[in-house]
Amino acid sequence: RERAPEVAEALGVSAGDIHKLGIIDAVVPEPAGGAHLDPEGAVRLLRPELRRALADAMRGRGSQRRNRRERRLREIGLPHEESAAFLRNIGDVLGDLGGAIGSRLRRRGGQPEAGGAEGGPASAETEHPEAAPSRT
Structure with a gap:
C-alpha cells in the first residue's frame, strides 16, 4: 500500500489520463490541501460539474439517452492513440x-x-x- 502512489505514477494512471481515454467526463480539481480538509470547497468545485453532467445526461428522449450512454460505454477501451501508449506502459x-x-x-x-x-x-x-496437448 505504501507504494501505491509510485505504482499509479508508473502506470500513468492519473485523472488526466483516464479523462483522455474517455472513461471520465471531467477532472474536477480539489481545494487546496484536499477535499478532506475543505469539504465545503470541494462541494463548490464539484457542484457546477455535476449540474453540467446531469444537464448533458438529460438531453434528448429516453431512447436517445440510452443509445448515447450505450455507445459511450462500448467505446471505453477501444484502441486509440492515447490508450495504446497507456496500455504499453501498463504492460511494462x-x-x-x-x-x-x-x-x-x-x-x-x-x-x-x-x-x-x-x-x-x-x-x-x-x-x-x-x-x-499430446506430444506423441
Whole structure:
C-alpha cells in the first residue's frame, strides 16, 4: 500500500489520463490541501460539474439517452492513440511488478504460483497439465 502512489505514477494512471481515454467526463480539481480538509470547497468545485453532467445526461428522449450512454460505454477501451501508449506502459510496469512479486515470495519462503519464477504468464501445461496437448 505504501507504494501505491509510485505504482499509479508508473502506470500513468492519473485523472488526466483516464479523462483522455474517455472513461471520465471531467477532472474536477480539489481545494487546496484536499477535499478532506475543505469539504465545503470541494462541494463548490464539484457542484457546477455535476449540474453540467446531469444537464448533458438529460438531453434528448429516453431512447436517445440510452443509445448515447450505450455507445459511450462500448467505446471505453477501444484502441486509440492515447490508450495504446497507456496500455504499453501498463504492460511494462506489470511485467516488472510480476518479477518483484515473485522475488518477494521467494524471500519469504513461499513459491510464486505456476507461471514461472519471475511472475510471467502460466502456460496451459503448467497450470492444467491434463489440458496440455499430446506430444506423441
